[in-house]
Amino acid sequence: MSPAGTTEAxxxxxRMAAWQRFLRAHARVTELLERELAAEQxxxxxxxxxxxxxxxxxxxxxxxxxxxAVLLSxxxxxxxxxxxxxxxxxxREPCADDRRGTFVTLTPAGQERLRAAAPVHLxxxxxxxARHISPGEAHEMSAVFDRILAAIxxxx
Amino acid sequence: MSPAGTTEAxxxxxRMAAWQRFLRAHARVTELLERELAAEQxxxxxxxxxxxxxxxxxxxxxxxxxxxAVLLSxxxxxxxxxxxxxxxxxxREPCADDRRGTFVTLTPAGQERLRAAAPVHLxxxxxxxARHISPGEAHEMSAVFDRILAAIxxxx
DNA sequence: ACGCAATCGTTGCGCGTGCAACCAGAATAA
DNA sequence: TTATTCTGGTTGCACGCGCAACGATTGCGT
Numbered sequence: 001m002s003p004a005g006t007t008e009a010x011x012x013x014x015r016m017a018a019w020q021r022f023l024r025a026h027a028r029v030t031e032l033l034e035r036e037l038a039a040e041q042x043x044x045x046x047x048x049x050x051x052x053x054x055x056x057x058x059x060x061x062x063x064x065x066x067x068x069a070v071l072l073s074x075x076x077x078x079x080x081x082x083x084x085x086x087x088x089x090x091x092r093e094p095c096a097d098d099r100r101g102t103f104v105t106l107t108p109a110g111q112e113r114l115r116a117a118a119p120v121h122l123x124x125x126x127x128x129x130a131r132h133i134s135p136g137e138a139h140e141m142s143a144v145f146d147r148i149l150a151a152i153x154x155x156x
Numbered sequence: 157m158s159p160a161g162t163t164e165a166x167x168x169x170x171r172m173a174a175w176q177r178f179l180r181a182h183a184r185v186t187e188l189l190e191r192e193l194a195a196e197q198x199x200x201x202x203x204x205x206x207x208x209x210x211x212x213x214x215x216x217x218x219x220x221x222x223x224x225a226v227l228l229s230x231x232x233x234x235x236x237x238x239x240x241x242x243x244x245x246x247x248r249e250p251c252a253d254d255r256r257g258t259f260v261t262l263t264p265a266g267q268e269r270l271r272a273a274a275p276v277h278l279x280x281x282x283x284x285x286a287r288h289i290s291p292g293e294a295h296e297m298s299a300v301f302d303r304i305l306a307a308i309x310x311x312x
Numbered sequence: 313a314c315g316c317a318a319t320c321g322t323t324g325c326g327c328g329t330g331c332a333a334c335c336a337g338a339a340t341a342a
Numbered sequence: 343t344t345a346t347t348c349t350g351g352t353t354g355c356a357c358g359c360g361c362a363a364c365g366a367t368t369g370c371g372t
Contacts, residue, residue, distance in 0.1 A: 076328075129175055151287075255367060
């Protein structure tokens with residue numbers, strides 16, 4: 001996606017310029033990171049993200065929570081976990097106290113794969129994103145994005 | 157996509173936090189804008205973007221240039237233009253001086269559709285993005301994104 | 313001039329996604 | 343209890359995308 005209120009006469013040009021570059025930067029960086037991780041580790045970015053979230057959660061997470069953490073619809077996550085389970089990187093366990101729930105688990109193979117992929121990905125983020133930002137700018141951007149997210153997520 | 161070097165011990169936490177929020181903010185905002193434009197105008201964001209780019213270019217643009225402007229592969233753009241042409245919003249013209257090229261043109265119906273959709277989209281960007289950014293922050297973010305984009309696009 | 317590489321746009325193909333419908337289990341109310 | 347509603351996860355379906363391969367045209371090298 002890349003909508004752009006480019007030249008239409010709006011009162012706030014600087015903000016619209018920021019919006020435009022925001023979109024381009026996101027597209028280019030994620031595209032590049034995806035490519036690098038796939039080339040060096042044969043791992044899609046979405047898979048890596050699932051592995052990270054599972055690892056951070058201690059090895060198991062319910063589908064619903066994982067879907068929210070991973071910015072994916074529940075349907076999409078179902079299929080993604082199918083693939084990762086088929087590859088041996090994740091597993092499913094029934095949830096005892098809520099019998100309609102399912103836990104997704106991080107298998108040893110998944111841990112190993114994450115361990116191998118993390119440095120590659122982190123290097124990419126450093127090289128293509130973080131490197132260009134001063135600590136002060138990082139704080140400022142975090143604050144801005146927090147305001148944006150808060151406004152959106154509070155419309156229940 | 158939403159990779160995240162969340163808790164791994166990296167020396168620069170603030171930058172990684174910015175990265176994480178950057179991804180979430182992009183996902184949420186574009187998702188919302190897409191939804192709003194579809195609901196109020198029955199127009200996908202990608203279509204709107206094409207209309208804007210054509211309009212800014214004076215009504216005609218070659219496939220290759222349009223694809224770059226619109227952050228889409230050439231194959232993807234071929235199909236998108238197919239759909240928009242079928243809907244009467246865009247047309248194709250052969251290119252005289254380079255006979256393998258094709259111009260995409262903005263039809264009157266396309267102009268009208270853009271005229272109707274622009275206020276909705278711009279309001280959305282204002283409401284969900286620009287509103288939360290001070291002019292100073294906007295400049296700073298533009299500068300940051302420019303550095304990021306320059307670094308990526310200069311790897312020929 | 314010729315041949316070879318590069319570029320433009322299109323097409324076949326497979327893949328990943330969201331939406332809506334669905335079923336099973338849980339929570340609330342009477 | 344039973345009826346109603348809500349939530350969690352999976353499935354059918356259609357759609358939009360990128361990749362790789364292709365035909366057509368252009369430009370470069372010699």
